[in-house]
Amino acid sequence: MSVDPVFIGIAGDSGAGKSTFVKDIATLLGKDKVRTISFDDYHSLDRVERKAVGITPLHPRANNLGLAIEHLFLLKQGKKVLKPVYDHSTGSFGDPEWVVPVPYIICEGLHPFFFRSLAELYDMKVYYDTEMDLKFNWKVKRDTAERGYTIEQVAKEIRLRQRDIRNFVEPQCALADIIIKLKISKNSSSAIGVDWKEPVDDPWLKKYLKSCNFDNWKCFNEWYAGRKMNVFGIHSDLTQEELKELSSIFSISQDVLSKVKEKEVVPYRTMLVLFATRIKQIRASKDKEEKVVFKDAV
Numbered sequence: 004m005s006v007d008p009v010f011i012g013i014a015g016d017s018g019a020g021k022s023t024f025v026k027d028i029a030t031l032l033g034k035d036k037v038r039t040i041s042f043d044d045y046h047s048l049d050r051v052e053r054k055a056v057g058i059t060p061l062h063p064r065a066n067n068l069g070l071a072i073e074h075l076f077l078l079k080q081g082k083k084v085l086k087p088v089y090d091h092s093t094g095s096f097g098d099p100e101w102v103v104p105v106p107y108i109i110c111e112g113l114h115p116f117f118f119r120s121l122a123e124l125y126d127m128k129v130y131y132d133t134e135m136d137l138k139f140n141w142k143v144k145r146d147t148a149e150r151g152y153t154i155e156q157v158a159k160e161i162r163l164r165q166r167d168i169r170n171f172v173e174p175q176c177a178l179a180d181i182i183i184k185l186k187i188s189k190n191s192s193s194a195i196g197v198d199w200k201e202p203v204d205d206p207w208l209k210k211y212l213k214s215c216n217f218d219n220w221k222c223f224n225e226w227y228a229g230r231k232m233n234v235f236g237i238h239s240d241l242t243q244e245e246l247k248e249l250s251s252i253f254s255i256s257q258d259v260l261s262k263v264k265e266k267e268v269v270p271y272r273t274m275l276v277l278f279a280t281r282i283k284q285i286r287a288s289k290d291k292e293e294k295v296v297f298k299d300a301v
């Protein structure tokens with residue numbers, strides 16, 4: 004029987020931490036069950052061509068989003084696809100690679116749900132909204148170490164991109180099921196806190212935490228991109244007792260729990276565990292549906 008993958012889309016600016024997040028989620032879910040698709044692979048222009056035309060990679064014209072729609076559509080039908088590969092170390096394209104359907108397909112990038120026809124293909128959409136100060140430092144460090152840029156070039160590129168970020172990346176937050184905001188926090192040993200935002204009319208965390216059980220989590224409402232959101236500010240580390248309590252409230256599975264148990268449960272790790280739990284629930288309900296369909300068919 005072919006797999007009906009759970010499709011997750013993670014949109015956000017360059018350097019926000021999307022691929023790090025996806026790598027960490029894959030570790031919790033089991034690397035063999037997860038296939039990541041970087042939307043950078045759907046750039047239609049390489050680094051030299053973008054410079055010649057005078058557009059940034061954030062402009063939709065610098066990307067072949069039509070091909071991305073076609074590929075996700077085929078993967079959803081259980082078919083394999085031959086996907087292009089963008090190589091950041093050279094700024095050009097490498098050999099294409101096959102992608103086969105697996106239980107979780109996570110698409111991360113600048114435009115994973117830019118078009119409605121793309122947005123409709125996902126079971127869950129996340130907007131990854133890291134605070135500018137964190138994002139700036141991370142991007143400078145990464146792009147100088149791994150992508151062959153100087154500090155001055157990265158700083159100039161970030162300035163050049165601001166209009167395109169507002170026009171082409173940020174509007175996707177209006178379609179997101181969850182907005183994850185990483186921000187500097189004095190209360191965590193990691194110095195990073197997390198705001199988990201979900202629309203009040205489509206809650207998940209709120210269903211479990213009717214009244215906030217964790218003293219240090221700030222819970223409030225906020226308007227964001229025209230929608231009223233529940234915001235859970237997870238800014239301090241969990242004790243092992245709190246992790247136990249959390250795991251019983253959310254029925255966090257042992258395989259996920261065992262991967263964080265011995266480590267410091269900083270806000271980022273708490274968010275990973277909650278996110279992995281949510282998408283495992285989506286997997287479980289798909290599996291149940293498949294069983295019903297199969298039973299009805301025999």
Ligand SMILES: Nc1ncnc2c1ncn2[C@@H]1O[C@H](COP(=O)(O)OP(=O)(O)OP(=O)(O)O)[C@@H](O)[C@H]1O
Pocket residue numbers: 015016017018019020021022023024112113141142144145195271
């Ligand atoms: N949660 C985190 N904690 C600490 N550092 C992080 C975290 N997430 C990302 N970083 C740092 O930021 C850098 C950029 O992150 P990452 O490559 O995941 O961003 P991205 O959103 O995928 O960027 P791009 O779209 O440009 O590929 C990483 O190399 C890492 O050093």
Ligand SMILES: O=C(CO)[C@H](O)[C@H](O)COP(=O)(O)O
Pocket residue numbers: 017018043050060061090091092094113150
């Ligand atoms: O915004 C980005 C997302 O990663 C990159 O800058 C874009 O993919 C182009 O890559 P490069 O700068 O390595 O040519």
